[in-house]
Each structure stands twice: as C-alpha cells, then as structure tokens.
Amino acid sequence: MYLDEIFITYMQSCIADSKKIRFKGKLSTDIGEVLPYINRVIKNAIFNKNIPSLTFTKEFRIITLYKDSIAVSKAINETDAYEIIDMVKDLINNTYNNKDNIQPLYEMRTKPTAIELYNHLPKINCKRCGESTCMAFASKLLMGQKNIKKCSHLFTTEFKPQLERIKDLLQMMGYF
C-alpha cells in the first residue's frame, strides 16, 4: 500500500462551534507528488502549489492535505474523524494507483478572493495591523504574507463568527 497510515495527533473542539471538532494527523508517507493528481480528481479542491496544500470539503467538513499531514475542521465526533481518515486514505491510495490515467493539475482552479476575506473583516481601517486599509490587509492575508493574528479586533467575542469564517477560508488556502 502506498499510504499505510494516518495517525491523528491532535483533536479539540472547534473554536466557534463547540459541537464540532477539529483535528490534525500525520501521514506515514510523503504524498507531495500525488497532490496535483488529487487536485484533478476532486473538482472543487483548492490547490496551493507553493505550500503545497490541497483543501476540499465533505459536506460541512473542511479537509486540508499537506505532503505529510492533514488538518480537518468541523468534523462531528471521534468516529467521524476516523471515518474521514479512512476516506482520505482510500482517496490517496486510489489516486496513486490510478495516476497513470490521470493528468496532474498544478493550478489553483478556484480560490477565495480578497473581497471575500474583506467582507468578514471589521472594515474600520484602524491600521493596527500595519496596513493602511482592511482591504490591503485582506490582500496580504490571501497571499499568505500576513498573519490573521495581526487583526486584534477579530479576536474579540463580537467578531467570533467572522474570525471562524476567515479561518475556514485561510485553511482552504492551506495557511493553517
């Protein structure tokens, strides 16, 4: 078998929705070479070749694959976590076994836009992050040049839902 095991190494409640969980895992094989193939197979995946990372969703769950690890948010419970792990393992192994018949895709088919990120920011242009506008901050976030932690407003309880949404979008870009 190409990929033998995915070991879950971390599991906690989601920040905004304590009824859901997020977890991380380690892969027993470096799957970097397979990511572009999976990017072709999964039509709505977001591939970031610079990291590299590949993010896709399974219903409400957000799954990000790196070359030797995985991060998942919004899973239901432990059983769900391990079911996702099994599903992902099969996806990787099946894609690998079939890779002679798949045209690898290195592009990012779709990605969140700066506007989308901006919509969830406080939009007050306070400049505390070091950027002159929230829109500028959004653009840098999207390129991975700024850390979300720089926006202190987002980390107040008032902005909790917005923060969670931005984190989802950033996870899709492979930044978490």
Place this chain on the structure above:
Amino acid sequence: MGVYLDNAATSYPKPPEVVNGIVNYMNNIGTTSGRGAYRKALEADRLVYKTRKLIAKLFKQEKTSNVIFATNATEAINTIIKGIVKKGDHVITSSLEHNAVWRCLKTVEKEKKITISTVPCTKEGYTDPKDVEKYIRKNTSLIIFNHASNVIGTIQPIRKIGEIAKKYDIPFVVDAAQTAGIYPIDINKDNIDILTFTGHKSLFGPTGTGGFILNWNGNLTPLKEGGTGGDSSYEYQPDYLPNKFEAGTLNICGIAGLKEGLEYILNTGINNIFEKEKKLIAYTLNRLMEIDKLTIYGPKDPEKIVGVVSFNIEGLSAEEVAYRLDSDYGIMVRSGLHCAPTAHSIIGTKNTGTVRISIGYFNTKKDIDLLVNALKEIIKLN
C-alpha cells in the same frame, strides 16, 4: 481443563489474540477515549473506532457511526424497546424470546399499558412469517424477534419477517445474541432495522461488551444521559451518533478484546465458521440420537439450528444430569430454563427444564464423544 459445552452462555476458550489484545491495551494504552489532548487518548479512540468498523463490516452496515456500544445485548435491547415503545403501543414478538427481551417487554407492558402479541410457533420453534402479518395493528410500533433460540437453537426466518415489517413501515429489531459471529448476517439484505449483539458469545469478546447497529432513521430516545467526551458545555445529550447512546466511559478494555475476536472471525471467514459448526452439530445430533431414553427438543436438523441442543433423559432430572456430567466427567453443560421460560412452554418443559449443550467453534468431535459416553454411563448407573 474439562469439556466446555456452554458456549451459548459465553464462549470459552477465547482465541489467544483476544487475551493479548486486552493485555496490550492495559499495558500499553490504558487511556480512555473521547477527545483526549494527548497521543495515548487518541490511540484509545482509534482502537474503539477500528472495533466499530469491524462490526460494521461483519454485518454489512456502511456507516461506522451507527454501531453503538453497550455493556451487553440486554442493555442494547432495553435501550431499543424503551426508546421506541410509547404509551398504548402494540408490540409483536416471537414465542421463544430470552428474558432480555421478554422481561423488558413485560415491564413496559405494566408501565406504559402496551399490548404484546406473541407469534405462535411449532414445537420445533418454526415461525411462519405470514403469521406475523396477521398480528399487525394500527398501533404496532415494534416487531422484535430473536434470530435463533437459546433453548432449541431454531433459526427464525428474519429476512421474510423483515420484509413484512418494511411493508408496514414498522421497525424490525433482531436479537442476534445467538447468531452474531457464527451465522452470516447482512443487515440490509436481511431487512433488519436494528440488530442487537452481545460481544462475549460467538464474537469471542470478553463479558461486558455488546451493543446495537442502527439501520433505521426513526426516533430512538437514549436510555441514559451523561458525559460523552466532547462539547461538555452543552447541557443535553448530543444528538449525533454514536455518542447519543454512549453516555459514560466505554468498556475500552473489553472493546480491545472484542476487536481481536472480530478480526479472528473475519480472518477465518464467517462461512467457514458456519460450515465447521454445522458439521459438528450434525455429528452431535447423530450421536445423541444413538442414546435410548434421551429426548431431543427442537428441529434435530443441522440446517435449521445454531449449535444449541436441549434434551432430557427419562428418569433423571436435568439438574442431576448436569451435575453428574460436571462432577464425574468434567463436562460443563447447563440445566434449567436458560432465561427463556416461554420457549419451554412451547416444547413442554416449563416445569422440568432441559439439559442444554451448546457448541462453540473450538469444540471437537472428541468432546461430543466424551459427552455421549458419559451420558450412556450415567443412564446405565441410574
């Protein structure tokens, strides 16, 4: 060591892997599952998940999260009956139920004023599925049958009964305590809405393991509420599976053993287990039929039963036969009503009980020869 012929009560011996699985868990993992922040707790989660998945595989259920653990079949059956049946409802059941089902129904009858119909069967334990249909009423909310009797072994036509239940949209529950692990079961093909199982019989797990598989979308209220690991700030029982029904710390030590039992079964192949047991059942029936003064109850047909055979010997009480077998020959069998009084009404042994032998995967022809020789001697000395 003696000859163990009480596998319908619990299987013995267990495959060595089962014991090793428990020891390994106790020595090397030892943690509880449910959102632990450290590696070893995650290992416990993984072990529980793998066990669930093996159960799902064995009974052909696709959804691992629909496999629910309980302390045994009895707890699973109580959860289901009490979680489905409402005041004034009507329930249909077999004439051969174990007290796990029967006492639970009788208690609900008293407390919720429900009515119970028992579908008649022949004295061999055969049920005509068409009879089930005759008992269905407007307020029938549950049909519950054992898959095989623990007194006479008769296998019930569950697939056909399930078909009828489906036609009327009534949940069909199968108590597979005596078949899970030795008889191939396909939860979908067999039209089962909820399957209950116990871990310590033919699944080779330790005592204190069991549960049910939900293959039904209806509303089932949990029997108990409590901690489930995650989302502790929420004040009510979560509604997602399997946590909804699994309040309190799981028997992970037992589950570690059950996992190995399930792997043993899947590696050996359920059909191979079934065929091997069938051969030994045929041999047992033939050898017992050699004995004068011995009456066998039930079908006397290896195609129609699991490895459970009840009998009596003329002029000797069941208790005496069991006692003599144990004390003089080291052969372990059961006597009495085996927790299923209604089944004894069917075969006419409610006052006397029966001697029951039950064959497991590790029994051999030699065990049966020792039993038959002992019985012949006991009769001669009487």
